[in-house]
Amino acid sequence: MSTFAQPHFAAPCPATIKVPKSFGWLASLVITLPMLLLTGVLLFGGLEAFRNPDLLRLGSLLTVWLGLNMVFFAMMQTGKTNVFRSTLFVIIAISFVLTFIPNLIETRGNIGLTQTDFIDGKTPFCHMVIPMVLIPAAFTKTIIFPGSLLTGYASIGSMLVLWLAASLTLGRGWCSWVCFFGGMDEGCSHLLKMPVMKTIDPRWTYLPLAILLVIVLASAATLSPTYCEWLCPFKAVTEFESVTNVRTLVQTVLFVSLFVGLVVVLPILTRKRTQCALFCPMGAFQSWTNKLNIHEIRVNREYCSDCGRCVSKCPTLSITKESVARGCALSSCTKCGLCVDECPRKAASFHVKWTCAFISPRLARVLFLYPAFLFMSAIGGSMMVGALVRILRLIATGSMF
Ligand code: SF4
Ligand code: SF4
Numbered sequence: 001m002s003t004f005a006q007p008h009f010a011a012p013c014p015a016t017i018k019v020p021k022s023f024g025w026l027a028s029l030v031i032t033l034p035m036l037l038l039t040g041v042l043l044f045g046g047l048e049a050f051r052n053p054d055l056l057r058l059g060s061l062l063t064v065w066l067g068l069n070m071v072f073f074a075m076m077q078t079g080k081t082n083v084f085r086s087t088l089f090v091i092i093a094i095s096f097v098l099t100f101i102p103n104l105i106e107t108r109g110n111i112g113l114t115q116t117d118f119i120d121g122k123t124p125f126c127h128m129v130i131p132m133v134l135i136p137a138a139f140t141k142t143i144i145f146p147g148s149l150l151t152g153y154a155s156i157g158s159m160l161v162l163w164l165a166a167s168l169t170l171g172r173g174w175c176s177w178v179c180f181f182g183g184m185d186e187g188c189s190h191l192l193k194m195p196v197m198k199t200i201d202p203r204w205t206y207l208p209l210a211i212l213l214v215i216v217l218a219s220a221a222t223l224s225p226t227y228c229e230w231l232c233p234f235k236a237v238t239e240f241e242s243v244t245n246v247r248t249l250v251q252t253v254l255f256v257s258l259f260v261g262l263v264v265v266l267p268i269l270t271r272k273r274t275q276c277a278l279f280c281p282m283g284a285f286q287s288w289t290n291k292l293n294i295h296e297i298r299v300n301r302e303y304c305s306d307c308g309r310c311v312s313k314c315p316t317l318s319i320t321k322e323s324v325a326r327g328c329a330l331s332s333c334t335k336c337g338l339c340v341d342e343c344p345r346k347a348a349s350f351h352v353k354w355t356c357a358f359i360s361p362r363l364a365r366v367l368f369l370y371p372a373f374l375f376m377s378a379i380g381g382s383m384m385v386g387a388l389v390r391i392l393r394l395i396a397t398g399s400m401f
Contacts, residue, residue: 021361021362021365022076022077022080022362023077025077028073028076028077031366032076035374038374039377039381040065042374042377043061043064043065043377043385056392056396059392060385060389064384065381067384068088068384072369072373075369075373080341081336081337081365082336082337082338085177085336085337086186086190088376088380089176089177089182090183090186090190091380091384092183092383093181093182093184095380095383095384095386095387096181097237098390099386099387099390102390103386104239125156126159126228126238127163128181128228130160131282132215132216132219132220132225134216136219136223140223142223167286167292167293169372169375170293170295170372171286171291171295171296172286172287172289172333173293173334173368173372174286174334175276175280175316175334176335177373177376179282180379180380181234184237184275185266185274185275185276186273189271189315190271191267192268192271194271195270195272196268197266197269197270200272200278200317202317202320204278205277205278207278208281208284209281211231212284214226215227215231216281227281230251232255232258233259233263234263235251235255235259236255236256236259262274262275272315272316272317273316276334277316277317277318283316283332283334284332287331287332294352295350295351295352295368296329296335296351296353297329297333297340297349297351298349299347300348301327301347302347304324304343304347304348305345306321306324306325307344307345308321309339309342309343310324310339310343311324313339313342315334315338316332316333316336318332318333318334319333319339335372340365349365350365350368351364352364
């Protein structure tokens with residue numbers, strides 16, 4: 001009989017299974033070589049960087065490129081996923097702030113937005129508003145978020161294409177591998193060794209879905225990006241309208257309070273990614289994309305001792321006692337790999353749907369990690385390069401600009 005009861009398993013799994021997760025040095029090197037090439041193409045974008053070299057930028061590019069590939073090699077060689085992913089994820093979030101704000105100051109003079117900036121489409125398009133733009137775009141042919149349609153990396157067109165490709169490939173893995181905001185609450189969630197608040201009522205995990213429904217309908221009704229205007233915690237570290245009246249004052253207070261509460265204080269107290277798990281409507285939206293892609297986390301019931309370690313460790317409350325009993329994570333799983341790393345019985349594993357689980361758990365893991373790491377490098381790598389350039393410039397000249 002199959003180890004798993006799930007109906008979509010096409011073939012029965014063997015009863016006794018060895019679960020090696022890591023590779024030897026040579027195999028890790030061989031697996032890393034194509035990654036070295038692919039990330040090189042993504043980061044350098046051709047030979048232009050070498051033709052008229054800006055030494056600071058070229059040095060930063062080479063450092064980030066080699067650093068990323070050393071991390072990927074370490075993932076293969078140790079069999080550990082989350083510790084490396086999490087470190088990069090936090091660095092990328094910090095890099096985002098270190099590049100975004102200086103860029104704004106350089107191009108606009110300050111981080112405050114004016115109505116003219118909105119109307120002129122000078123605001124970069126952010127993936128958080130994707131759920132809000134879909135209904136207006138479909139029914140009224142209106143893109144409600146002011147931003148460039150086709151020009152620039154953060155244009156509406158390129159962000160939608162990137163989101164679609166990543167969602168089809170990774171599902172809600174987006175939230176642990178691609179989203180450059182996610183590293184903020186993740187970083188704060190690591191600050192204390194033990195949680196002060198030890199339990200969170202699981203019913204709170206429905207809140208993002210409720211927020212999603214409200215903001216999608218409100219955005220469609222008002223043809224304005226409701227979440228972006230009123231609820232986004234990350235406005236506090238990106239850009240928001242200058243405070244000129246009561247409305248902008250209320251908005252600013254909301255942005256800062258949500259950031260402090262959800263991204264800083266609650267993650268510290270709970271050791272969970274509270275913004276991602278309990279508030280973010282984009283995260284709720286991403287959960288359904290888990291159904292569209294082939295990667296998932298499974299639990300081998302034959303090995304599982306029901307110790308509950310994965311349940312207590314999961315940073316997004318995406319695996320429960322009940323789901324472990326069913327042999328899977330919930331649809332909100334962000335595929336961070338923590339439960340796989342932490343499982344003392346090696347019962348939790350990455351898995352490719354419609355294949356027999358655990359025949360080759362290493363292969364299933366590599367098949368997920370390859371695209372996940374490439375998306376992470378494509379988005380985060382350029383931010384890390386930008387941040388490194390700013391930091392080196394600051395050290396060399398005393399100014400980031
Ligand atoms: S940590 Fe591993 S053994 Fe413990 S409940 Fe989770 S899957 Fe089972
Ligand atoms: S279930 Fe496992 S892989 Fe999914 S989010 Fe939780 S810890 Fe990460």
